[in-house]
Amino acid sequence: MRVGVLTGGGDCPGLNAVIRAVVRQGVKTHGFEFVGFRDGWKGPLEGLTMELGIKECRGILPRGGTILGSSRTNPFKIDDGVERIQANLASSGVDALVAIGGEDTLGVATKLADLGVHVVGVPKTIDNDLSGTDFTFGFDTAVNIATEAIDRLHTTAESHHRVLVVEVMGRHAGWIALHSGIAGGASAVLIPEQPFDIEAVCAHVETRFQTQYAPIIVVSEGAVPAEGGDMTVTSGELDAFGHVRLGGIGDRLAREIEQRTGKEARAVVLGHIQRGGTPTAFDRWLATRFGLQAIDAVADGDFGKMVALRGTDIIRVPLSEGTAQLKLVSPKEYAEAAVFFG
Numbered sequence: 001m002r003v004g005v006l007t008g009g010g011d012c013p014g015l016n017a018v019i020r021a022v023v024r025q026g027v028k029t030h031g032f033e034f035v036g037f038r039d040g041w042k043g044p045l046e047g048l049t050m051e052l053g054i055k056e057c058r059g060i061l062p063r064g065g066t067i068l069g070s071s072r073t074n075p076f077k078i079d080d081g082v083e084r085i086q087a088n089l090a091s092s093g094v095d096a097l098v099a100i101g102g103e104d105t106l107g108v109a110t111k112l113a114d115l116g117v118h119v120v121g122v123p124k125t126i127d128n129d130l131s132g133t134d135f136t137f138g139f140d141t142a143v144n145i146a147t148e149a150i151d152r153l154h155t156t157a158e159s160h161h162r163v164l165v166v167e168v169m170g171r172h173a174g175w176i177a178l179h180s181g182i183a184g185g186a187s188a189v190l191i192p193e194q195p196f197d198i199e200a201v202c203a204h205v206e207t208r209f210q211t212q213y214a215p216i217i218v219v220s221e222g223a224v225p226a227e228g229g230d231m232t233v234t235s236g237e238l239d240a241f242g243h244v245r246l247g248g249i250g251d252r253l254a255r256e257i258e259q260r261t262g263k264e265a266r267a268v269v270l271g272h273i274q275r276g277g278t279p280t281a282f283d284r285w286l287a288t289r290f291g292l293q294a295i296d297a298v299a300d301g302d303f304g305k306m307v308a309l310r311g312t313d314i315i316r317v318p319l320s321e322g323t324a325q326l327k328l329v330s331p332k333e334y335a336e337a338a339v340f341f342g
Contacts, residue, residue, distance in 0.1 A: 021291025
């Protein structure tokens with residue numbers, strides 16, 4: 001069997017670990033051949049391929065990013081896109097496809113599976129917002145990077161008696177903000193699921209200064225104020241999947257805090273730093289297990305499925321289950337952190 005592999009959407013620590021495990025297990029256990037499709041769905045759309053074997057996968061386990069490249073190409077938004085993918089898979093002699101990606105990439109995979117393409121999905125997103133799996137690889141790395149940044153920012157905030165607002169990734173789900181905020185001892189954590197009261201945030205700031213500590217506010221890029229519930233965007237342009245580019249809530253919040261409290265406030269945007277660099281041990285472990293189980297699903301002919309972590313087990317769920325809805329922070333989980341605010 002000849003198997004294609006692609007990675008789509010934002011780059012993510014652990015992608016190379018998945019590729020490595022898929023190829024190693026596929027070659028050694030099942031005798032498969034592999035072809036790598038370059039730059040997400042753009043690869044099978046335009047016939048962009050690369051050699052992919054054990055040799056090409058040596059040394060990539062600790063590397064961030066993806067050796068296959070990525071993009072946010074949506075073949076369902078392109079005339080004859082689906083037909084071109086089907087034709088290029090056939091001309092490349094590809095019998096099955098392993099698609100590694102998040103909501104958008106796996107959404108395309110779901111539609112292609114419904115059209116008869118033999119595809120198995122591997123969930124990837126640093127936001128940890130895919131339903132069907134307890135955790136996605138890349139999330140642990142992003143949380144660790146954000147937590148280290150918060151730890152470092154505490155000292156400069158206290159030295160200068162200023163408020164520091166740390167903006168982290170999280171379009172619709174606040175998992176990174178919640179986990180890193182708790183781990184980093186933030187004065188408040190603001191997430192998309194819970195519109196925030198700016199007066200309450202300012203009260204937390206005042207309380208923290210009264211105890212001789214400088215406040216750290218952690219905010220997801222998609223967080224919105226309760227009095228004006230719009231996400232802060234850098235521009236109105238949409239990507240191929242209809243998403244606007246978020247950014248600026250940190251600066252917006254810092255200005256409001258400074259105006260309302262009179263305390264100096266600065267914003268720090270972690271941005272792409274959160275998803276760059278080497279993956280943590282947990283993400284390498286999870287990504288490797290996902291890869292091993294994904295290629296076993298291909299060997300079993302169990303297509304239209306996504307591998308997922310449930311407890312300590314890797315299971316298979318329908319692709320549609322992984323993309324049907326976002327996994328969001330519940331009010332109960334958010335409330336646990338409230339005792340540390342202020």
